[in-house]
């Protein structure tokens with residue numbers, strides 16, 4: 467994909483140097499120490515003294531808990547490769563902004579750009595704490611995409627899906643979820659949570675996000691290099707639920723089998739890429755067995 471020198475999105479937040487300050491780990495260590503030294507009774511004594519101290523304004527329990535989950539700056543050294551990847555992500559996001567603004571205009575709507583947060587390891591989001599092990603994700607509550615760039619190493623090595631267009635497809639899929647959010651589709655699916663067809667709806671939602679990534683690829687053609695579409699299709703193939711579950715033992719899969727099979731993901735991405743029109747990707751209008 468041709469990306470160097472192209473417009474970078476201003477919606478990207480670099481949170482690689484920010485961590486959640488402390489945790490209750492410090493407090494747990496103190497409690498364990500007291501129990502070891504004075505037994506359970508020690509805790510009671512310390513609790514009473516602590517309460518008095520807190521009432522007197524001498525002790526700040528939030529400070530003891532590690533700053534109450536505030537963010538702190540940490541030393542973050544990025545390799546040149548990582549910085550290049552960061553630059554790439556900002557261009558891909560800008561590219562999705564242009565294409566979806568245009569596509570929404572055609573549909574008589576107005577596109578609102580999503581945010582994108584590049585973080586490391588874990589980060590607080592509008593949808594709870596984001597964990598790099600979950601892979602990139604979109605949070606509808608704060609309309610932001612979250613990605614730890616180390617996922618791209620994993621995509622290349624573990625999932626054997628190398629190439630910049632495979633990486634771009636991952637962003638485009640998450641932007642697809644943002645489009646679904648703006649169109650009110652995500653909300654309809656969340657409303658079925660706890661009902662028997664929720665899992666199927668979730669698969670429909672994921673396949674539609676792949677379709678929407680395909681729509682983006684269709685409009686992006688002038689920037690494509692030979693083999694780019696194959697890279698994206700390969701990625702879609704490698705990160706199908708069936709493929710992931712076969713490969714990753716012990717890895718966090720937040721919702722088991724909710725993305726569709728490899729074959730389905732490739733097919734829906736391909737459909738979007740051929741059509742280029744949002745309205746051709748109604749994955750909710752087809753019997754589940756025929757998806």
Ligand SMILES: [Zn+2]
Nearest residue numbers: 639643672675
């Ligand atoms: Zn998804």
